Amino acid sequence: MENTSLAKESQPTDTEFIALNPSTLEVIGKVINTSKQEIDAKIAQAKIAQKEWSARPDAERKEIVLKVAEALQNNSKHLAEWITREQGKPFNGPGSHFEMQACVGWTQVPASLDLPEEIVFEDETRKDVLYRKPIGVVAAIAPWNWPLMIAIWQIIPSIRMGNTVILKPSEYTTYATLEMIKVINSVLPENVLQVVTGRGDVGAYLTGHPEIGKIMFTGSIATGKKVIEASAKNMARLTLECGGNDAGIILPGLDVTKHIENLFWGAFINMGQTCACLKRLYVHEDDYEKVVHALSEYSSPIPMGNSADETTVLGPIQNKMQYDKIQDLIQDAENIGADFIFTGEKPDLEGYFIPVTLIGNVDNGDRIVDEEQFGPVLPVIKYKTVEEAIQKANDSETGLGASVWSDHPDEAAHVANQLEAGTVWINQHGAIHPFVPFGGAKQSGYGVEFGIEGLKAVTIPKIISIKK
Numbered sequence: 001m002e003n004t005s006l007a008k009e010s011q012p013t014d015t016e017f018i019a020l021n022p023s024t025l026e027v028i029g030k031v032i033n034t035s036k037q038e039i040d041a042k043i044a045q046a047k048i049a050q051k052e053w054s055a056r057p058d059a060e061r062k063e064i065v066l067k068v069a070e071a072l073q074n075n076s077k078h079l080a081e082w083i084t085r086e087q088g089k090p091f092n093g094p095g096s097h098f099e100m101q102a103c104v105g106w107t108q109v110p111a112s113l114d115l116p117e118e119i120v121f122e123d124e125t126r127k128d129v130l131y132r133k134p135i136g137v138v139a140a141i142a143p144w145n146w147p148l149m150i151a152i153w154q155i156i157p158s159i160r161m162g163n164t165v166i167l168k169p170s171e172y173t174t175y176a177t178l179e180m181i182k183v184i185n186s187v188l189p190e191n192v193l194q195v196v197t198g199r200g201d202v203g204a205y206l207t208g209h210p211e212i213g214k215i216m217f218t219g220s221i222a223t224g225k226k227v228i229e230a231s232a233k234n235m236a237r238l239t240l241e242c243g244g245n246d247a248g249i250i251l252p253g254l255d256v257t258k259h260i261e262n263l264f265w266g267a268f269i270n271m272g273q274t275c276a277c278l279k280r281l282y283v284h285e286d287d288y289e290k291v292v293h294a295l296s297e298y299s300s301p302i303p304m305g306n307s308a309d310e311t312t313v314l315g316p317i318q319n320k321m322q323y324d325k326i327q328d329l330i331q332d333a334e335n336i337g338a339d340f341i342f343t344g345e346k347p348d349l350e351g352y353f354i355p356v357t358l359i360g361n362v363d364n365g366d367r368i369v370d371e372e373q374f375g376p377v378l379p380v381i382k383y384k385t386v387e388e389a390i391q392k393a394n395d396s397e398t399g400l401g402a403s404v405w406s407d408h409p410d411e412a413a414h415v416a417n418q419l420e421a422g423t424v425w426i427n428q429h430g431a432i433h434p435f436v437p438f439g440g441a442k443q444s445g446y447g448v449e450f451g452i453e454g455l456k457a458v459t460i461p462k463i464i465s466i467k468k
Helices: 036-055 058-074 076-086 096-112 147-160 174-185 200-207 221-231 260-272 288-299 320-335 386-394 409-416 451-456
Strands: 016-020 027-032 118-122 126-134 137-141 164-168 193-195 214-218 237-241 247-250 280-284 339-343 357-360 377-383 401-405 423-426 459-467
Touching: 027 174, 036 126, 036 137, 036 164, 036 193, 036 200, 058 076, 058 096, 058 147, 058 174, 076 096, 076 147, 076 174, 096 147, 096 451, 137 147, 137 200, 147 164, 147 174, 147 214, 147 451, 164 200, 174 193, 200 221, 214 221, 221 237, 247 260, 247 386, 260 288, 260 377, 280 288, 280 386, 288 339, 288 357, 288 377, 320 357, 320 377, 377 386, 401 409, 409 423, 451 459
Parallel strands: 137 164, 137 214, 164 193, 214 237, 247 280, 247 401, 280 377, 357 377, 401 423
Antiparallel strands: 016 027, 118 126, 126 459, 339 357
16 A cells, blocks of 8 residues: 655645655655545534433543543554654654653543533522533544644544544645554544545535534634634634744843753744744844854754654654745745854755754844744844834734743743733743643634633533522
C-alpha cells in the first residue's frame, strides 16, 4: 500500500492525493477523499452509537477514557514516529514525543473532571436544577501543525460528555491521525469515534450536514468563516480556534538572559507553526540590541535537519503551501529594506526547510508584522513608550494570545490587563494547560477548550424546574 518513491513520480487525482514526508519529500502514501455517501453513513452510525454511549453511567465513560489514555501511552513511541515522518516534528525537544505526552495528559484530565447537576435557584415555591446533556454528533476538524494533540482536544471532551465524534484530519497529516484513531478505537465502543479523510470539500460537507450538532474547528480565519456559514444549515454549536498573530512586549530593563530559553521556544516551538506562538516581539529601543543579540546567540547552535535524525531539534515546514507563504513574507521584508538580524544555517536537504530568522527595522503596517507568519520568522519591533507598545500589540484583527516580559510582576500584570487577547502570559508564551480554559478574542474565534469550561462547551444546559 505504501509508496516511498519521490513525489514527482506520483500525481494526485480528483479522488485521491499523496501524503509527503516534509523532511525528504518522499511519498508516504495516498489519501482518499471520503465520498458524501460514506459521510452520510458514518453520521447515521454515529447517531445510533451516541444514544447507547450517552446512556452509559458517567463513571463508566470516565473509566473508558482513562483506558484510552493508557492505550495512547503504550503506543506513544509508534505514534511519535508517525508524527515525525508525516508532520515533520523532530523526536526531541518540544517535538513528537512531547506531542504524544500532551495527548496522554489531555486525555487524562477530562476523565478526572465532573459536571454534576447544579441547583441554580430554590425558594419555598420552586426548585430549578441545571443538568449538562450531550449535544449529539460532533464534527471535529483538526489541523496539520499539532495533528494528534489538537485532535485529542476535540475528541476527548466530546466523548467524555456522551457525544460521538466524526473527525476530519488535515489532508497534510492524515496517516499519523489514522494511526492514532486505531489506537483509540481499540478501547472505545464501535462508532463512538469515526474518521473521514480528504480535502476541504469533505470537511465542508461534514460540517454542513443536518445531523451535526456541534462543530469543533482549529484552522485559519478564512476557513473558520466558512465553518460559520456551514453551521447556518444545521444551527450547530461552534468552538472555533482560528489562529492569531500573538504579540509579546518586553518591558524596559528586562534581564533577558534569565528568560532567553522561554523567549526562543515561545516563538519557535514547532518551527513557529503554532497558533499561540510569539509572532511579533516589541522591545524598548534602549534594550533592542541586547535582546536581538541574546536571541541570535541562543538560536545559532540549535541543530536543524531531517526530523528522523535523533540529533535534530528544528525540523522542516510541514507543507509547500505554508513554505511558499513564509518565503513570500521573507521576500517582502527584503524588498522593503528590513534588517535580517540573524538567519540560521539551512541544511543541504530536499525538504521544506526555512532556518530561524530574526527581522528588524520593521513596524506595524509591514506585512511581516501584520500577517501571521506561522513559521520560524520573528519580527522584532522597537518602541519608545510602553503605551505605544500596547497600542501596536493590540493593532491586529486577531487576539488569541499575548505575553509580557518583565522582572517586575506588578508592572507586567498592569500591561497584561490592557492587552486584547484570550490569554496573556507573563514571562512565558503559549504555556497552555489542560485544566485552564483556552480560547481567543476578536477574529481568533470563539468558545473555549480545556478544563471545566471545555466540558461545558460540548454539552447543552438543561433545566428541570420543579414546583413545590
